[in-house]
Amino acid sequence: MSDPDEPVEPGGERRPRVFLVDDHHLFRAGVRAELGDAVRVVGEADEVAAAVELIRERQPDVVLLDVHLPDGGGQAVIEAVRTSHPDIRFLALSVSDAPEDVIAVIRAGARGYVTKAISGIELIDAVRRVAEGDAVFSPRLAGFVLDAYAGMPDVQRPTSVDPELDQLSSREREVLRLIARGYTYKEIARELSISTKTVESHVSAVLRKLQLSTRHQLTYWATERRLV
């Protein structure tokens, strides 16, 4: 999701404080190296309990969180921290393709999802965006979300509390499709003749819907996927 034209290191700006949670030591070391000086890594942990304790203590801006952790996964970390520190932001990071796990972490409160194949520059950019409160959608996450919201005729949702939350607007779908096609926010803005800020707000809206929707199909979809 990065734009190679953007400067990597805006001088003078405060570097985001980042905390790493991943059960693979090697991977944490790799991420640390890739993030380099662009961020301040204030700590790392390899399991849920230690992560929750350290995150509460160090209060980072962004937690880079593995989706798959023993004892409850990234989801458990988010749920434990969010109640006491709602301002700490989470960015999920995973090699897993299993959509239900990713969606579960997003619904728990992560501000985005990137795959571990992401390049260092893109990762730094993603961390910045999340630190600023934006959402970060990788093409894969966009695909998952489109999939989760796809093929559901509107009439089938009479039980919903807020119908607004249960469907994506056509503009939001368009934005997600472009993300899935590999467009950056800037390219999307140009394609749709809107501002980058508007693209960001669309993505944030999708994220909000994803997190707040009570649509039972979303849950159903997840369970169904798990069974396959």
Add this chain to the structure above:
Amino acid sequence: MVTPPEGRDHRGISDPVDSLVPAPDTGPERAPGPKEASPGSFGPPAGPGPDGWAPPRGPWTNPGWHSARWRHLGRRVRRGPWRRSREDRLLGGVAGGLSRRLGIDVSVVRVGLVLLALAGGFGAGAYFVAWLLMPMEGEATSIASRAATDRRGLVLALALLPVAVGTVVVGAALHVGFLSSFAWPFFVGVGALVLIWRNCDAEERGWLRQVAEPVVQLQSKSERRWRALLVRFGAGFVLLAIGVAVLVIGHPSEAVLRPVGGAFLVIAAFVVLFGPWWLRLARDLVAERQARARAEDRADMAARVHDSVLQTLAMIQRSSDQPQRVVQLARAQERELRAWLFEGALPGTVGEGAPSLAAGVQQIAREAEDAHGVSVDVVTVGDCPLDDRLRALLGAAREATVNSAKWSGAPVVSLFAEVEPGRVSIFVRDRGRGFDLDEVAEDRRGIAESICARVLRQGGRATVRTSPGEGTEVEISVSRPKERT
């Protein structure tokens, strides 16, 4: 579908992997003595070790696991020493060994032995003697070589001689020919069995105990079991005695009923004596078959991991000076592994006539990655079975992807496929050098046509958006019949 092996210790897999390469001493196909360097035509190739570059089409073409799978089926005639079989084994593995050495099916050998045993008892005696004389597969010495120094055992075996002679004499006195003809093989067999029991190694003794256990129930300590055993044996022997007596004393001129009754009693005696054993044997055979199926599954899985992940890791180690190649290998492997774990697609099988659109798109990505060393980011939304239209769509998408991989110079190609109720679309995008559509050279028009015309023929749409320095995006789509998603 394959269950994702979560929480599984992957190191546990290494055992069967090792065992896939036949050890030098696991079969009659090798001569004993010093280890041979060449595994011969029967064994797998050298394997994926650090000295084995995989064939260019990817890591799945190594036939190593085939031989592991079929090894025990490939019973060819092999010159070599006589050895008892470890795998094909009901008692001593003699039949299995003979079948291997002679190239005859093991069942045929078994039936032959049983017939020989029934006709004069020769088969049974010969069987136990062969058990004594033939070394076990992978061993150099037979039980007999150890039995030669077992004086007590030899004395015990020789003690059977008077009994045998006595039986023959009694048989002759009673004019029962078959008794003497059966007596010799029987006592030879029993003698051999005594020596086997006393001189075999711990492993084989365990096996013998397991085979004999249901008959004598060595393990059970409870009194009830003992009483049941006594009753069973008592009844069996009484029936046997009456049966034999009726058979032996019965004069040929007397009623036909008596010999028949005698035969019936003998059979009843055998059923009572050996019934539980046969039942247990049958049950064990079923259990063994299940265990073997599980072991084969495990070996199969190990073989796949072996041929995929381990191969790729070996190749990555060799390519560590070419980052692009390492990334390409890792990505291709990741894709394959993921398809296996999450979609149940067996590695290497997705390619052969992809079953669905999403699988087809994955296949295109994999091929492009393998052939051109680019990364292809695949995102699919929805899925559906393939028909002619969608195959044309996939063909065009492949063309577009390969074009991007070949000409754009971009390291990453994005491939996005979406299945909607009435339409299927695929987008192929790169951020490479792009080109001017109006100035497409004559020779490149053909390429555009092989993308566009293909889709247009199926009533679809194709759009190419590009300009120099801006990259290229090809959008192709076909409509779908509404009937069913």
